[in-house]
Every structure is written in structure tokens, then in C-alpha cells.
Amino acid sequence: MKIPFAKPLITEKERFFISKVIKSPILTHGENLSNFENDFRKKFNFKYAHGVSSCTAALHLSFMAINLKKGDEVIVPNQTHVSTVHTFQILGAKPVFIDSNNSDGNIDTNKIEKKITRKTKAIVAVHYLGKPADIIKIKNICNKKKLYLIEDCALSIGAKVNNKYVGGFGHFGCFSFYPAKHITTADGGMLVCQNKKLYEKIKLLKGFGVNKNFNERKIPGEYDVKLLGLNYRLDEIRSRLGITQLKKLDNFISLRKKNYLFLKNSLKEMKQFKFLNLESENNIKSSYFCASIILSNKLKKNRYKIIKNLKDIGIGTSIHYPKIVSDYTYYKNKYKISTKNFPNAAILSYRSINLPVGPHLTRKDLLYIISKIREIFKKFT
Numbered sequence: 001m002k003i004p005f006a007k008p009l010i011t012e013k014e015r016f017f018i019s020k021v022i023k024s025p026i027l028t029h030g031e032n033l034s035n036f037e038n039d040f041r042k043k044f045n046f047k048y049a050h051g052v053s054s055c056t057a058a059l060h061l062s063f064m065a066i067n068l069k070k071g072d073e074v075i076v077p078n079q080t081h082v083s084t085v086h087t088f089q090i091l092g093a094k095p096v097f098i099d100s101n102n103s104d105g106n107i108d109t110n111k112i113e114k115k116i117t118r119k120t121k122a123i124v125a126v127h128y129l130g131k132p133a134d135i136i137k138i139k140n141i142c143n144k145k146k147l148y149l150i151e152d153c154a155l156s157i158g159a160k161v162n163n164k165y166v167g168g169f170g171h172f173g174c175f176s177f178y179p180a181k182h183i184t185t186a187d188g189g190m191l192v193c194q195n196k197k198l199y200e201k202i203k204l205l206k207g208f209g210v211n212k213n214f215n216e217r218k219i220p221g222e223y224d225v226k227l228l229g230l231n232y233r234l235d236e237i238r239s240r241l242g243i244t245q246l247k248k249l250d251n252f253i254s255l256r257k258k259n260y261l262f263l264k265n266s267l268k269e270m271k272q273f274k275f276l277n278l279e280s281e282n283n284i285k286s287s288y289f290c291a292s293i294i295l296s297n298k299l300k301k302n303r304y305k306i307i308k309n310l311k312d313i314g315i316g317t318s319i320h321y322p323k324i325v326s327d328y329t330y331y332k333n334k335y336k337i338s339t340k341n342f343p344n345a346a347i348l349s350y351r352s353i354n355l356p357v358g359p360h361l362t363r364k365d366l367l368y369i370i371s372k373i374r375e376i377f378k379k380f381t
């Protein structure tokens with residue numbers, strides 16, 4: 001058996017559509033990008049959307065757009081991908097890390113307000129493993145304290161709170177289409193916002209700061225550079241793939257949910273680990289990125305052995321993320337923050353194993369994963 005943690009599902013028809021784009025002379029600045037942006041914005045009820053080259057690009061652009069600079073502080077969960085933090089650290093802003101809650105691993109919103117200072121400029125809400133953070137509370141704090149709100153939705157496309165899609169609560173919402181995600185464009189991302197001025201600013205920032213994009217120029221070379229910008233565009237080939245992938249998202253999420261619940265219910269008797277609470281509840285709709293099991297304290301030293309055992313028999317797993325951000329060498333050297341301040345986030349980083357729930361899994365795959373987990377964990381009790 002070979003069961004990867006994630007597998008992009010690209011059909012023959014999608015390959016055909018892509019090949020048509022490759023054969024055309026328009027590889028950038030074309031209608032596939034604008035169609036993808038429009039489909040995305042309409043599907044999720046966002047006002048504005050920019051296709052970009054990755055979620056990292058979307059985050060970086062968001063922080064550039066709000067003029068983050070040295071001396072500013074940004075409140076961010078310590079349990080996240082390093083991209084969430086690198087993208088404002090690179091502008092000189094300082095991370096103010098917050099622990100996770102001990103229920104679903106999202107930022108502990110009770111700890112945010114004490115950390116706000118005169119230097120705080122923004123809060124990043126990361127929706128962890130498909131389960132939305134308490135975005136209503138975070139948004140209220142941002143409104144009260146006049147802070148920018150950036151949502152990192154890399155792992156949570158299609159998730160909802162109060163029937164509203166994540167990404168639409170903040171000043172910016174950032175999405176990833178990396179192959180391991182719910183839908184893919186190979187690499188790629190989307191940056192959404194609800195404000196025309198911010199949308200226009202991103203348009204400049206994602207294309208060298210140039211005031212007229214390629215299609216707006218009457219004659220070649222007719223443009224000026226208004227500000228410092230980079231090239232974070234999404235090309236036509238990837239945009240074309242995004243259009244068809246997006247149509248499949250709802251079905252992918254229902255399959256993920258089914259697989260998640262099947263795994264969880266089948267393994268609920270296991271004493272050696274517990275499942276992180278990533279499912280939908282009340283007004284919160286999860287998009288089920290994975291199932292995350294948290295090993296008992298006794299078993300944590302065996303985590304990599306268990307992962308290796310699973311790998312050897314063809315079961316792919318993942319860890320989100322291998323360290324809390326403040327423990328990575330770069331941040332450890334820079335800020336010297338103790339792991340002890342983040343007990344819940346540390347449990348996720350150092351005791352969890354994430355299991356696949358993607359739409360690539362068959363019933364046979366799931367039964368195999370369940371029986372092998374039971375078998376392997378027997379060895380470690």
C-alpha cells in the first residue's frame with residue numbers, strides 16, 4: 001500500500017485545459033487569471049481577490065500594504081507555519097507570540113488583549129488545520145483597539161463562521177494552493193480583501209509598483225512606478241487549473257469530513273492518543289484539513305518511531321508544525337523565548353501526528369490506516 005498524506009487530484013480534462021493554455025501565446029496577464037479571481041470572489045462572497053504566486057506572497061503583500069515597519073508589533077499564534085511570521089519579520093516588525101487554546105489548537109483569544117501595546121499594529125488569525133479560530137472575538141478586539149486583522153487561511157479554505165467564509169472577516173485573507181492543500185494550482189495563492197483602496201494598493205504591490213498593468217497600456221512602455229513593489233503574479237497556466245479545482249472544492253470538503261469522522265470514530269477507543277477537536281460545531285464549519293492525534297505524554301518520545309513505522313508500511317503522515325515558531329533556530333537566536341510560555345502550542349508541535357483525510361483516500365485505504373494504527377500502537381504501550 002502507498003497512501004500519501006496528500007495527493008493533488010488533477011483529471012485528464014484538467015490536463016487538457018492546461019495544455020491548451022500552454023499552447024496559446026498568452027501565459028500571463030490573461031483572462032484565466034481574471035476568471036479565477038472572479039470565480040473565487042463570487043463563490044466565497046468576497047469583494048476583491050488577487051491571484052498571487054503563493055500564500056506567502058499573499059501574507060507578505062498584506063503586511064506591505066499596511067506599511068508594517070521596524071518597531072511595529074504583530075500578534076500571532078506561536079503554532080503556525082513559519083511563513084505567517086517570516087512575512088512580517090522580513091519588514092522589521094516584531095512577533096508577539098500567543099499560545100494555542102487546548103481544545104482545537106487555535107490562538108488562545110483570552111491571552112491576546114494583555115499583549116497589546118502602543119506598538120501593536122496587527123493581529124494575524126491563523127485558522128488551524130481547517131478549523132476556524134474565534135474570529136468574531138479577534139475581530140472585536142481589532143475593532144476596539146484599531147488594529148489590522150490579517151487572516152491566514154492556508155489550511156482552511158471553505159471553512160465558515162456564522163455562515164460567512166473565513167478570509168472575509170479581516171482586512172486581508174490569504175489562501176494557499178500548494179499541492180498538499182484542499183485544492184491546488186501547483187504553487188499559488190489568493191489574497192482577498194473587502195476594501196477598494198487596499199485592493200488597488202495590492203494591485204500595485206504585486207506588480208513592481210507599476211501604475212498600468214500590461215493590458216492597460218495603449219502603447220508599450222507607457223507606465224510609471226508609484227511605489228516599491230514585487231512580482232507576485234499568478235500565471236495563466238496555474239489560474240486555469242485553479243478554475244476547475246475550485247469547482248471541486250465543496251465535494252472535496254465533504255469527502256474530507258466523511259474520512260475524518262470515519263477515522264475518528266473507528267479509533268476512539270485508543271488510549272494512547274486523543275483526537276484534536278477539528279470538527280464543525282455550532283456556528284463553526286470546519287474544512288477538515290486533516291485528523292490530528294495527540295500522543296499521551298508517555299508516548300511522545302516515540303513519536304518519530306511511530307511515524308517511521310507508519311511510513312515503512314506506506315502510510316503518509318504530516319506534522320503541523322515541527323516546532324513552535326519561537327523554537328526554530330532563527331527565532332530562538334533572535335528573541336530567546338522559552339518554550340514553557342506556550343504549553344498548549346508545544347503539545348501540538350511535539351506530540352501530534354497528522355493523519356490524511358483527503359479525497360484521494362479509498363475505503364480500503366482508511367481501513368488499512370485504522371488497522372495498522374491499532375497494530376503499531378500496541379507495540380508502544
Ligand SMILES: Cc1ncc(COP(=O)(O)O)c(C=O)c1O
Pocket residue numbers: 054055056057080081083084126152154155175176177178188189
Ligand atoms: C498556515 C500557513 N500559512 C502559510 C503557508 C504558506 O503557504 P504557501 O506554501 O502557499 O506559501 C502555509 C503552508 O503550508 C501554512 O500552513
